[in-house]
Amino acid sequence: MKRINLLLIAVATLAGAVAFATPVPRHSNQEAAPIFVKTIPPGYRDWKLISVAREEGELNDIRAILGNDEAIKAYREAKLPFPEGTIIARLAWSHDASEENNKTFGRPQSFVAGAPKNGVQFMIKDSKKYASTGGWGYGHFDDGKPTDDSMLKACFPCHQAIKDRDFVFTRYSH
Amino acid sequence: MKRINLLLIAVATLAGAVAFATPVPRHSNQEAAPIFVKTIPPGYRDWKLISVAREEGELNDIRAILGNDEAIKAYREAKLPFPEGTIIARLAWSHDASEENNKTFGRPQSFVAGAPKNGVQFMIKDSKKYASTGGWGYGHFDDGKPTDDSMLKACFPCHQAIKDRDFVFTRYSH
Numbered sequence: 001m002k003r004i005n006l007l008l009i010a011v012a013t014l015a016g017a018v019a020f021a022t023p024v025p026r027h028s029n030q031e032a033a034p035i036f037v038k039t040i041p042p043g044y045r046d047w048k049l050i051s052v053a054r055e056e057g058e059l060n061d062i063r064a065i066l067g068n069d070e071a072i073k074a075y076r077e078a079k080l081p082f083p084e085g086t087i088i089a090r091l092a093w094s095h096d097a098s099e100e101n102n103k104t105f106g107r108p109q110s111f112v113a114g115a116p117k118n119g120v121q122f123m124i125k126d127s128k129k130y131a132s133t134g135g136w137g138y139g140h141f142d143d144g145k146p147t148d149d150s151m152l153k154a155c156f157p158c159h160q161a162i163k164d165r166d167f168v169f170t171r172y173s174h
Numbered sequence: 175m176k177r178i179n180l181l182l183i184a185v186a187t188l189a190g191a192v193a194f195a196t197p198v199p200r201h202s203n204q205e206a207a208p209i210f211v212k213t214i215p216p217g218y219r220d221w222k223l224i225s226v227a228r229e230e231g232e233l234n235d236i237r238a239i240l241g242n243d244e245a246i247k248a249y250r251e252a253k254l255p256f257p258e259g260t261i262i263a264r265l266a267w268s269h270d271a272s273e274e275n276n277k278t279f280g281r282p283q284s285f286v287a288g289a290p291k292n293g294v295q296f297m298i299k300d301s302k303k304y305a306s307t308g309g310w311g312y313g314h315f316d317d318g319k320p321t322d323d324s325m326l327k328a329c330f331p332c333h334q335a336i337k338d339r340d341f342v343f344t345r346y347s348h
Binding site: 046049052053056057062063066093098103108112113116161162169170173174 | 219220221222223225226227228229230231233236237238240265267269272274275277278279281282283284285286287290332335336343344345347348
């Protein structure tokens with residue numbers, strides 16, 4: 001009996017140590033305050049292309065999703081979850097009819113990227129720092145300046161819809 | 175007089191040598207046959223993003239234009255003409271409504287890149303090799319295979335419309 005009791009204490013202590021070392025997301029009445037991305041990751045405009053997209057409606061833009069090397073490697077190997085350090089960037093521009101292209105094609109069909117629009121957004125994977133939002137930090141920058149937290153609080157609730165893809169909507173385009 | 179005559183002969187000979195060494199585009203009834211790009215430049219999917227675009231009509235795709243390092247440097251420095259070795263790649267995918275995104279946004283507005291569509295195209299700058307088509311070689315590949323010359327013959331006549339931008343339609347998106 002004494003041995004079993006000692007073992008139980010050891011296990012409980014170990015479990016306590018682990019719980020102490022690894023902050024788990026707190027729930028309900030003592031939820032952890034989400035942390036957001038407030039600094040633009042350097043060099044993101046040089047990153048490789050993940051995919052492109054078009055948003056109609058109020059956003060009305062054409063966009064590109066770029067990824068750092070960690071992101072691209074994970075996408076190409078179809079590995080989930082994304083590794084620590086993964087960063088995904090979403091750039092967007094106005095969706096402008098191109099008179100020049102239309103003249104060449106002989107019909108109105110061509111739209112190109114105009115001025116930057118709807119800011120630049122980032123998702124950064126850091127399971128500890130961003131534990132309260134699925135391990136991802138969300139950031140949005142207009143003209144290089146970080147947006148208010150009120151806007152960023154809306155990111156995670158929507159991304160939860162695709163928890164099974166590690167909260168990332170964009171698929172890689174081959 | 176003898177010295178002047180000898181000098182004239184020397185200049186004429188030199189001019190002849192230069193004309194022989196540098197093939198100039200021939201015109202009208204003895205036009206040079208255009209040369210096209212028949213091999214896919216390796217690693218193009220890793221290149222940096224120049225811009226994105228959307229074609230409606232029969233093409234009905236969403237596209238990305240990537241550039242090798244020479245292309246990106248020239249674009250960013252706004253230097254024309256593009257240097258020798260510049261390569262510009264045009265990728266395209268089907269323009270697919272995203273039910274998943276629309277559900278998240280709460281309205282039908284979102285289009286993403288689907289399967290690859292309308293082939294992959296390249297422009298390669300080599301002023302000597304492609305002298306008869308403005309210094310650019312044009313290539314189009316469907317499922318990795320080069321297309322017929324008949325299609326490629328249509329590239330240069332259209333690109334001539336923007337000779338003042340060194341025959342390149344796409345502008346760099348910041």
